[in-house]
Amino acid sequence: MHTTTAVAAFSYGGPESLRLIDVDAGEPGPGEVLLDVRAAAVNPIDWKVYSGRMGADPDRLPLRLGAEVAGVVAAVGPNVRWLAVGDEVIAWPVRGGYARRLVVPELATVRKPRALDWAPAAALLVAGTTAVHALTATRTGHGDVVLVHGGSGSVGRMIVQLAELRGARVVATASPASHDDLRSLGAVTVTYGATDEGSLVDRVRAATAELGPVTVAIDAVGSDEALDTSVELVEDRTRIATIAGFARAPELGIQLLGGGPGADPGTEIREAARAQLVELATDGTLDVHVTRTYALEDVAQAHADSRAGHARGKLVLIP
Known part of the structure; x- marks a missing residue:
């Protein structure tokens, strides 16, 4: 059992609904890996889902948050083809990325070059x-x-x-x-x-x-x-x-374009772009501007800052 700390929203509304909880990260199944999360990016969709503007079904609570992370492979499940323990990766799209440990599909990962720091790596792909x-x-x-x-x-x-x-x-x-x-x-x-x-x-x-x-x-x-x-x-x-x-x-x-009602999600285009984006960010061609980083315990402040809309760049949690 891999116990971890994660963030969840326990009600619909503002950042005050966010809590840290202890959960079982789970064992990686076929085609999955367990990550030690080193950075998790904050995106507007993270707080929109619990704001109530996208529905307020109480049966969905508590809501885990976070769609993009970067971390180190801690364990691999059966049939994992490309990754091994110790590999550094970026993972997107994932669910519940605001956590210290997280099981993700191997197919959601791309390798993180060591020259690319954790915070910009986590902030790159969305x-x-x-x-x-x-x-x-x-x-x-x-x-x-x-x-x-x-x-x-x-x-x-x-x-x-x-x-x-x-x-x-x-x-x-x-x-x-x-x-x-x-x-x-x-x-x-x-x-x-x-x-x-x-x-x-x-x-x-x-x-x-x-x-x-x-x-x-x-x-x-x-x-x-x-x-x-x-x-x-x-x-x-x-x-x-x-x-x-x-x-x-x-x-x-x-x-x-995007994930909203009637929008074109562009799934194939977005997935195909991941490796090239990592290369461009690593060699400095693409500047990934991280405005501020926060401890996982300060997630409510990170969301308050994101909702204020004044950040020029990305906000990143460092679990």
Whole structure:
């Protein structure tokens, strides 16, 4: 029996519902491995599932949280083909990743190079595969001018970098505090929200005057401003995608990507991207920005910070 400490939500609501519990991590079954978790990333979906906005069925409680982790293989089950005890891996998608030990499918893992630190390793795949999916779905390539709404978030920063690698030019919306960081990644920056410089459409047009018209828009915010700007600037609506605008995407005729109702999950695209993302992060081509790390005991604070929405990058738990 492998006893471990894990995090679970015992009610629907805010971070105050989170508790540390002692559970049996279980024995790895066929095709599974037991991980000693070294880092677990915090993603918005983690707190959305217990906020009540995605349903509040009491029979689902307590809810284990966490979809992406990095750790060391502690035990292997029957029919494991590629991994051995002591191997360092990144695992996604997993269930209940906020834990000190966790059984995961071998097929959910990719090897973690020793040169890649634990926190960025755990923070890489959800944001990175989402970015690859968005760029693939919008057919982004050399010569495109890509508008990224929410460029300073973890997904937005990935989209900026990966679009540049594809030969596109990027215009990213963000608060002024994030502009220097986005410029360092190669993006042209535009402030979102109300300003004295006209509408967001006007500001984007001014910013792209020398680049040419916007050909692709990817929305990681879901605001009316982001969606309305996208459909006004991009002629081909099949080249507009959102990972957040669930309510309006169908009426606008744009692509809805991710795990929500009616969205394209892009499972094959995302899974195929994992190894390349690890390589790019390891050699420094792709910057995985970890804003802050937390002890497992401080998970409520990590979720409070995530829900506040001001983190430029990823938040990571260190069990």
